Structures are given as structure tokens and as C-alpha cells.
Amino acid sequence: MDIKALIGVILVVAGAATYQASEWWERAYATYISSQTSPDGCLRVDTYKAFWVLPSFLHRIPDPDPENRNDLGRDWDGAFFKRAYEVSTGDFLGETVVFDASASFNMMFWNDSKEAGRRIVLANGFPMVDTDRCADKATLATLEAFYEKEREEFRPIQERWERDRERDREEERLREQNQPDERQASGAAASPPGGGRLAGR
Known part of the structure; x- marks a missing residue:
């Protein structure tokens, strides 16, 4: 085999191996950022910053919609993932993919x-x-009570937003109604007496 071809094969294999290894060490050497407890007090979610050696543009940015597939070559603002634990037992329950927070x-x-x-x-x-x-x-009743409280707190804001939107619609409707009258008045002012013919002396 030609030496250049051999070197090329070695580089490809090494690159693939490094990429596969990065899938492991991005979590194994991740940096802890913060924790959050669910409103019902049953779950704890820890946020981590992934440890990367390879440039971010070599990683595909995942999309919350699995139907969307982003291309390689885009720089990440930050690589993070989250893990969930049961508070009472400390048992690990699951984790997200590594994602770009932005x-x-x-x-x-x-x-x-x-x-x-x-x-x-x-x-x-x-x-x-x-x-x-x-x-x-x-537990789910406690969670639902939390969401109901949030909805109650948000309801005045939503109602005010709906009133403002209805007012804007009414103002827009009135403007549209007045526009034909304004055009007619403008046309009448531009037309001289006598059907547009100037009276001669």
C-alpha cells in the first residue's frame, strides 16, 4: 500500500476513534453547573457543561424536534446536558443529550x-x-397545584394582553374605515371647480 494512502487510513481511523471516545469523556469529565428541584420536591435535575476536546463545529447541534437535522460545521455557544435523580433515594433516572443551550x-x-x-x-x-x-x-397533585398557581398568577397578564390586542384591532379597523373618506376628501380638494377646467378670462 502506498505510504500516503496508509497515512490517510490511519488518520481516518484515529479520527473516528477520537470522535467515539469524545462521546464518553464529554460526560465523564463534565463540569457541574447547578441543580434544580422539581416543584413537587421529588426530582433533582443537575446541569453540566460537557467536556470537549474536538472543536464544536465537528459536533452536530441536536434539535428538540427529531424531524430536524442540523448540519455539521456550526459553532456551539455552549454544550450542556442535564441529569435527573430521585430526591428520596438518589437514584439516577435519566439524562438528556448534549445540547446547545442557545x-x-x-x-x-x-x-x-x-x-x-x-x-x-x-x-x-x-x-x-x-x-x-x-x-x-x-405527587402529581402537588405538581398540578403548582401549575395552577402559576396559571392564576399569569391570568391577569394574559387578560391585559388580550385587552391590548383587542384595542389594537379596533384601532386598526377604524383606520381602515377612515381611509376611503380621507382619500375622497383629498381627491375633492385637488379637483378645481368646473370639472377640472379652468375658467378663461
Whole structure:
């Protein structure tokens, strides 16, 4: 085999091996950032900054919508992932993919399951937990009470926004009604007496 071809093969194999290894060490050597406890007190979510050796543009930015597939070659603002644990036992329940915080939703969905006795947690739009832990009626009732309180606090803001939107619509409707009258008045002012013919002397 030609020496250049051999070197090329070695570089490709080494690059592939390094990329595969990066999938492991990005989590193994990650830096802890912060923790967050669910409103019902049953789950703890830890946020980590992934450890990368390879440049970020060699990693594909995941999208919360699995139908969307981003291309390689885009720089990341920051690589993070989240892990969930049960507070009472400390048991690990799941983790997200490594994601770019600037390209995801900065929100926690503490239960996205419609099935009784099941709990699905999304972090930044990515699946993190699918479990029967912390899914009993009492815990979910506490969670629902938290969301209901949030809805009550947000309701005046939403109502004010709806009133402002309705007012803007009414103002726009009045402007549209007045525009034909304004055009007619403008046309009448521009037309001289006598159907546009100037009287001669």
C-alpha cells in the first residue's frame, strides 16, 4: 500500500476513534453547573457543561424536534446536558443529550405524560426521564397545584394582553374605515371647480 494512502487510513481511523471516545469523556469529565428541584420536591435535575476536546463545529447541534437535522460545521455557544435523580433515594433516572443551550428551549416540563402512573420529564425540549417514579397521585397533585398557581398568577397578564390586542384591532379597523373618506376628501380638494377646467378670462 502506498505510504500516503496508509497515512490517510490511519488518520481516518484515529479520527473516528477520537470522535467515539469524545462521546464518553464529554460526560465523564463534565463540569457541574447547578441543580434544580422539581416543584413537587421529588426530582433533582443537575446541569453540566460537557467536556470537549474536538472543536464544536465537528459536533452536530441536536434539535428538540427529531424531524430536524442540523448540519455539521456550526459553532456551539455552549454544550450542556442535564441529569435527573430521585430526591428520596438518589437514584439516577435519566439524562438528556448534549445540547446547545442557545438552540433549545430554556424550560423544564416536569410532566409531559398523559398516562396515569407515568412521568415524562423534558429539559430544554429534550427527553430526560420516562419513569413510574414520582408519578403517584399525591405527587402529581402537588405538581398540578403548582401549575395552577402559576396559571392564576399569569391570568391577569394574559387578560391585559388580550385587552391590548383587542384595542389594537379596533384601532386598526377604524383606520381602515377612515381611509376611503380621507382619500375622497383629498381627491375633492385637488379637483378645481368646473370639472377640472379652468375658467378663461
